[in-house]
Amino acid sequence: MRFSKMQGTGNDYIYVNCLEETVNEPDILARRLSDRHFGVGADGLILIRPSRRADFAMEMYNADGSRGEMCGNGIRCLGKYVYDRGLTDKRELDIQTGAGIRHLRLFAGEEVPAGGEIRMVEVNMGKPVLEADQVPAISEHTCMIREPVRVGGVEYPMTAISMGNPHAVIFTGRVRGLDLQRLGPPIEYHGRFPRRVNVEFAQVEDRGTVRVRVWERGSGETLSCGTGACAVLAAGVLNDLTDRQVTVKLIGGDLLAQWREDTGEILLTGPAVHVFDGEV
Ligand SMILES: N[C@@H](CCC[C@H](N)C(=O)O)C(=O)O
Numbered sequence: 001m002r003f004s005k006m007q008g009t010g011n012d013y014i015y016v017n018c019l020e021e022t023v024n025e026p027d028i029l030a031r032r033l034s035d036r037h038f039g040v041g042a043d044g045l046i047l048i049r050p051s052r053r054a055d056f057a058m059e060m061y062n063a064d065g066s067r068g069e070m071c072g073n074g075i076r077c078l079g080k081y082v083y084d085r086g087l088t089d090k091r092e093l094d095i096q097t098g099a100g101i102r103h104l105r106l107f108a109g110e111e112v113p114a115g116g117e118i119r120m121v122e123v124n125m126g127k128p129v130l131e132a133d134q135v136p137a138i139s140e141h142t143c144m145i146r147e148p149v150r151v152g153g154v155e156y157p158m159t160a161i162s163m164g165n166p167h168a169v170i171f172t173g174r175v176r177g178l179d180l181q182r183l184g185p186p187i188e189y190h191g192r193f194p195r196r197v198n199v200e201f202a203q204v205e206d207r208g209t210v211r212v213r214v215w216e217r218g219s220g221e222t223l224s225c226g227t228g229a230c231a232v233l234a235a236g237v238l239n240d241l242t243d244r245q246v247t248v249k250l251i252g253g254d255l256l257a258q259w260r261e262d263t264g265e266i267l268l269t270g271p272a273v274h275v276f277d278g279e280v
Contacts, residue, residue, distance in 0.1 A: 003033070005042060005275040006081060008073030008121075010223030010252020012275065013046045013060075015081055023047060030061035033280065034219075040278065043219045046074045048081065054094040054101050056082055062218025066196075069098035070164035072226015072255075072268050076121035079104040080272040083118050099164020100126060122269040125227070128234035128259075129162035136166065138192045145238055146171075151186050159235035163266070166197045166217070167231035171241060175203045175213045184215030200228045204241045211249045223252030230266045233257040 001023070004015045014033050016023055023029055030045035032038075044062045051057035058078050060068045075095055082088050083106050093104045107120040132139040137160035139147055144160035149168075158168045168187060172178070178201055187199045199215040212232050214225040229248035236242030237259060244259040255270040 002277065002279050003040070004081065004277045005040060006077035007252075007273050007275055008076050008224065008226065009250055009255055009270055011073035011225060012042045012223075013044050013071070013074050013077065014040055014042045015046050015048060015078070017081075017085075017087075018047045018049045018059075019087070026059065026061055027065035027067075030063065031065040034063035040280070043216065043222050044068070044071075044074075046071065046078060048078060048087075051096040054096040055088060055090065056093070057096040060098075062216065063220070064218045066218040067098065068165055068218065070102070070125075070227055071097075072123060072125060072163070072228075072230060073224055073270070074226075075102055075104065075123055076226065076268075076270060077272045079106050079121045079123075080118040080274065084274065097164065102126065119271060120269060121272045122267055123226070125163055125230050125266045125268050127264045128230065128266060130234070130238070132160055135160045135162045135197075136194050137168070137197070138194065143238075145235075149187075149190065149192055151183075151190060156187070159238060160193075160197075161231040161234050163227035163230045163234075165227055166193060166195055167200060167228055168193065168197045169200045169202055169231050169235035171202050171204065171235070171239065173203065175201050175211050178213060180213060180215050180221045184221060188215060188217055198225060198228055198231075200225070200232050200235075202232045202236070204236065205249075207241070207243045208245060209247050209249065210236060210242060213251065224250040224255065226255065226268050226270070229255045229257050230268055233259055233266060
């Protein structure tokens with residue numbers, strides 16, 4: 001089976017073109033191939049499938065084999081994959097995901113010459129969902145905004161947001177030095193989040209810049225998370241800590257997130273990089 005490894009700000013996935021390849025047990029394959037010691041090594045597996053409703057469909061699996069409804073970095077790299085390999089000549093694409101159809105715009109920094117390679121991709125991530133029962137998160141209020149949640153004897157103020165997948169954003173003084181291996185699992189599996197949760201620790205540098213570390217549901221600490229960057233922006237605005245456009249500084253690089261006032265949708269822009277191709 002042929003595969004490609006791609007990354008967006010260090011959030012790396014193994015891509016299989018299911019227009020040509022057949023994958024029967026994607027959850028088992030995701031676990032095997034994502035393993036950084038015994039496999040290829042990645043944050044998860046992304047299958048590119050045909051779609052009747054959009055240009056292509058994205059099916060994404062975390063490193064533990066669980067399904068992610070949406071993946072902001074993964075979908076941006078998928079856009080680069082299908083364009084660079086000539087599966088489409090469109091620079092604006094609709095992609096079907098577990099969270100609905102998402103629209104991509106592909107750039108090369110400057111105009112893409114014929115045969116040129118895509119370097120940056122913008123994705124319209126849709127509207128953030130704030131209602132706690134839809135995240136889902138268990139709260140006495142309609143929305144969970146800066147609500148204290150007790151984890152291991154400590155109360156963390158959490159803002160719960162869905163970007164198609166669930167996120168808990170925690171604003172904190174400093175993200176450097178946080179022990180995510182210890183802090184991440186009990187929040188991911190906390191009873192207040194019935195479908196588990198992705199966790200973002202966010203340090204506001206100014207109203208347009210936030211430094212973030214991410215513990216991803218099903219993959220552990222990752223160098224970046226696109227849906228997480230959007231959840232941080234929405235939480236920053238709701239808590240009046242940021243403006244509606246922020247540079248999200250992650251370990252693996254910077255993402256630009258903008259929350260449009262007119263449509264209520266969030267646009268996410270960042271690099272998309274091909275790492276290597278392989279056969280397994
Ligand atoms: N890294 C992704 C999110 C991947 C899915 C997530 N771990 C989940 O289970 O919801 C991104 O860039 O958004």
